[in-house]
Amino acid sequence: MPVLTTDAESETGIPKSLSNEPPSETMEEIEHTCPQPRLTLTAPAPFADEISCQCQAPHEKLTIAQARLGTPVDRPVRVYADGIFDLFHSGHARALMQAKTLFPNSYLLVGVCSDDLTHKFKGFTVMNEAERYEALRHCRYVDEVIRDAPWTLTPEFLEKHKIDFVAHDDIPYSSAGSDDVYKHIKEAGMFVPTQRTEGISTSDIITRIVRDYDVYARRNLQRGYTAKELNVSFINEKKYRFQNQVDKMKEKVKTVEERSKEFVNRVEEKSHDLIQKWEEKSREFIGNFLELFGPDGAWKQMFQERSSRMLQALSPKQSPVSSPTRSRSPSRSPSPTFSWLPIKTSPPSSPKAASASISSLSEGDEDEK
Numbered sequence: 426m427p428v429l430t431t432d433a434e435s436e437t438g439i440p441k442s443l444s445n446e447p448p449s450e451t452m453e454e455i456e457h458t459c460p461q462p463r464l465t466l467t468a469p470a471p472f473a474d475e476i477s478c479q480c481q482a483p484h485e486k487l488t489i490a491q492a493r494l495g496t497p498v499d500r501p502v503r504v505y506a507d508g509i510f511d512l513f514h515s516g517h518a519r520a521l522m523q524a525k526t527l528f529p530n531s532y533l534l535v536g537v538c539s540d541d542l543t544h545k546f547k548g549f550t551v552m553n554e555a556e557r558y559e560a561l562r563h564c565r566y567v568d569e570v571i572r573d574a575p576w577t578l579t580p581e582f583l584e585k586h587k588i589d590f591v592a593h594d595d596i597p598y599s600s601a602g603s604d605d606v607y608k609h610i611k612e613a614g615m616f617v618p619t620q621r622t623e624g625i626s627t628s629d630i631i632t633r634i635v636r637d638y639d640v641y642a643r644r645n646l647q648r649g650y651t652a653k654e655l656n657v658s659f660i661n662e663k664k665y666r667f668q669n670q671v672d673k674m675k676e677k678v679k680t681v682e683e684r685s686k687e688f689v690n691r692v693e694e695k696s697h698d699l700i701q702k703w704e705e706k707s708r709e710f711i712g713n714f715l716e717l718f719g720p721d722g723a724w725k726q727m728f729q730e731r732s733s734r735m736l737q738a739l740s741p742k743q744s745p746v747s748s749p750t751r752s753r754s755p756s757r758s759p760s761p762t763f764s765w766l767p768i769k770t771s772p773p774s775s776p777k778a779a780s781a782s783i784s785s786l787s788e789g790d791e792d793e794k
Contacts, residue, residue, distance in 0.1 A: 469562035507536035524592035536574025
């Protein structure tokens with residue numbers, strides 16, 4: 426395997442770009458027929474054995490500086506990332522995103538180890554190899570999936586798939602009798618580190634399931650799985666089912682309590698509205714009553730007006746203050762004239778009295794005549 430010059434690295438371990446420096450060697454202007462990165466995501470990524478790189482142009486090795494400077498469109502930088510990818514999660518996707526965006530023009534190949542290799546060197550998996558292959562094919566950052574990837578990368582494997590760089594986190598991965606299975610890749614200058622996502626991993630997810638085993642066992646029994654499928658004993662099955670029944674009763678009681686509280690709240694709201702409306706109506710009624718029958722109410726004024734009208738109708742009209750002097754015939758001697766003095770009369774106490782007074786006045790007039 427040829428040894429490449431290693432680029433300078435930053436404080437975080439990610440190589441710095443040397444785009445300002447001229448590349449140590451120029452690439453030949455030869456047309457390549459390498460598979461291009463996926464531009465449309467309307468189909469899953471292909472498998473390597475279905476679409477292998479059959480490019481006849483010489484695959485020149487690149488330095489990190491050349492790759493960061495940019496390559497021709499027909500010659501993408503072929504980046505390789507491998508793993509188990511059991512219970513595919515956001516940490517896996519983020520690592521692949523970093524590998525895909527290391528260079529301006531990248532073609533990401535992802536190797537997935539088989540069940541035999543994984544069980545031998547790492548342990549049992551939750552998902553089988555076929556499920557793990559399919560999970561990788563549907564990741565948006567993956568351009569090609571390599572099934573049954575080797576545990577340790579060999580020069581023959583790198584040459585077969587024309588791999589330029591290998592992307593993985595920089596933590597030494599001790600396995601298969603080696604302190605770091607990527608040691609020779611790092612020495613060859615083909616290793617580009619990525620950052621791990623803290624707080625999420627396949628082991629963390631499995632730990633959660635093991636810790637809450639009873640909860641998930643009860644959950645799946647309730648959803649129709651059998652005790653045999655869950656590998657649950659007869660006694661535990663009965664215990665889980667009894668606990669499920671108790672939880673259902675608790676849920677029903679809780680639902681009834683919530684509904685009763687809701688009903689009580691509605692009754693309180695309605696009673697409050699009724700009391701408020703009653704207070705408004707009572708104030709309105711009292712105000713109308715006082716306006717009608719109060720000391721200055723309309724009823725009193727109307728009564729006074731009617732009383733005054735009745736008194737005016739029953740009381741007689743007052744006599745004139747003076748009466749005109751009667752003219753005598755010239756033959757008679759003049760006699761002194763007398764002015765009629767007004768006679769103050771008290772208002773009659775009854776209609777009969779009023780009629781008696783009127784008749785007496787008429788008789789007096791007749792006597793004068």
